[in-house]
Ligand SMILES: Cc1ncc(C[n+]2csc(CCOP(=O)(O)OP(=O)(O)O)c2C)c(N)n1
């Protein structure tokens with residue numbers, strides 16, 4: 001099994017935690033992993049992306065080739081579209097629809113959502129609202145991870161374990177909130193595949 | 194090998210872990226993307242603390258390089274890290290360290306940034322290695338990044354020569370599993386055998402240089418047997434492929450079973466292995482060179498007239514002349530099928546980095562722009578840091594960014610030319626990196642310049658490292674001879690805007706050197722400080 005994942009968002013939205021959770025779950029199953037990210041600018045609010053590759057076989061390239069990503073997981077709708085050239089013909093876009101509007105020329109959100117709907121395989125959800133409903137308003141990124149979970153090629157429980165590991169230091173309460181957020185995202189995806 | 198027994202490390206972290214396990218006694222660096230995480234890893238390492246491994250930041254890359262050379266003189270192992278343009282700053286000690294030679298192992302890590310993700314240029318450090326005539330190592334994955342540090346220190350001590358260690362952005366910032374070795378202990382202090390070796394008076398330097406030239410053939414022999422240079426046979430001799438660094442991974446990516454039909458020479462150690470190149474030239478009709486950065490190997494093989502070997506690569510358009518490589522570009526160069534996903538919709542807009550809302554630099558720029566509004570535009574020389582974003586809308590407050598420290602000196606030159614007043618805008622960390630010497634020039638000439646030293650108490654641009662001049666900026670200016678009456682510390686806050694503009698205007702009118710220090714902490718640094726405080730409770 002091999003999954004090539006583009007993670008996208010805006011600086012500070014938490015794509016690195018998503019990468020860490022998937023990465024932990026993959027390593028626990030004895031998989032190989034390569035993850036490439038662009039660090040550097042410390043100011044807030046720029047676009048960020050990371051290439052995450054997990055596989056049962058050794059991985060060659062640190063970068064996912066254009067046209068070959070199995071999915072784009074994005075915490076921001078406009079950002080999900082920026083990386084479409086990476087998506088394989090049967091790849092999935094899993095994205096938040098809640099915009100992070102910190103630029104003067106942000107396009108009309110309805111048009112952005114329309115573009116997302118044009119992608120053959122997509123799951124688009126208001127992760128911020130779902131996170132709030134689930135009582136974990138800060139966990140929109142984990143809701144998105146939950147929505148991506150059917151496509152990751154691993155048992156859902158493995159992701160739960162990874163969340164317990166990742167947030168364990170912050171206390172049982174934080175772990176529970178994130179598990180709830182994960183579940184809420186998963187339920188949405190199951191209803192919309 | 195099972196992925197689970199490995200430690201997941203960034204390329205930068207693998208180098209740092211390699212240095213710790215190879216027994217360094219000190220790491221010296223000035224921050225710079227994509228090299229910063231090497232030193233930070235050592236700074237955060239418990240092992241480093243317990244073993245008293247020196248790791249605090251240097252004021253600039255030149256001081257870092259020289260300090261490491263001093264540690265090597267004393268017989269201990271030292272590593273120096275910088276981004277590629279840092280090697281320009283450290284070039285003088287770097288080139289000369291090849292002549293003095295090393296005593297304890299010395300590795301100089303230079304991180305190149307092809308495609309300029311966060312740099313002013315995409316210069317290729319291998320050119321510097323050739324210039325200095327030292328061996329160069331270049332890893333192609335995280336495991337090699339780790340192993341090569343051990344190997345590099347041994348090589349450095351075998352020939353008493355500094356070793357250049359070249360990486361690129363993707364190598365630095367890509368994570369993968371690494372198997373670690375048992376740590377080696379640090380060297381004891383040991384004087385150089387020849388106490389005149391480091392005295393580069395012409396008579397000694399001539400002797401040392403001859404020695405370096407002689408050793409160069411030994412470096413060639415080392416390359417011939419290096420575990421990091423491999424010749425892999427292939428059936429299809431219509432083409433041979435020479436590849437180095439991450440480009441090797443991009444090559445393999447294009448062959449799912451990992452069987453490349455052509456002979457492949459993978460180079461990880463320079464000077465390039467001559468016999469292997471000869472073998473490829475003999476048995477293949479043409480050679481494709483796939484290298485990240487400048488066409489260093491390609492140019493060497495092709496020769497000036499290009500009438501000998503048939504060499505393909507960046508120079509003949511088989512690969513793009515600039516920018517970083519990726520698996521698709523390599524596929525096209527090999528004549529393989531390229532893949533591409535959906536087009537980016539037309540509504541897409543950029544989301545460029547911008548100053549954080551609440552950033553102290555914003556208030557400084559608004560103050561400065563208002564103070565300058567009655568003068569012709571275009572007189573603000575600036576520098577490198579978060580504040581460089583002041584060039585963009587809506588501020589459009591600065592007119593230059595060339596290299597660290599250039600704001601003060603360029604303002605002086607323009608003032609010498611008669612452009613008065615000329616303004617320099619420089620960050621606190623950039624000021625102590627290489628602004629101080631230029632300020633001394635201006636003081637000695639009583640140049641009519643106004644210098645704003647934006648003191649946000651940190652080296653913000655690269656992630657908030659300590660700034661070497663914190664708490665000392667005004668004293669440094671006084672010490673350099675700036676008149677006390679023309680040094681002002683202001684608070685870059687909206688409520689002081691009018692007063693700040695008044696002070697700025699007064700100093701712009703002063704026909705000598707004035708220094709204004711807008712002082713307020715970077716808000717990201719405050720955040721970080723608070724989180725750490727909270728964490729330690
Ligand atoms: C020679 C060289 N070394 C390092 C860098 C990387 N770099 C760019 S800006 C910067 C620090 C800027 O700090 P400061 O001047 O305090 O400004 P701030 O970002 O805090 O506003 C560094 C280290 C560089 N561009 N050139």
Ligand code: SF4
Nearest residue numbers: 549552579653715716
């Ligand atoms: S990181 Fe600090 S200095 Fe840089 S833009 Fe943000 S607040 Fe300003």
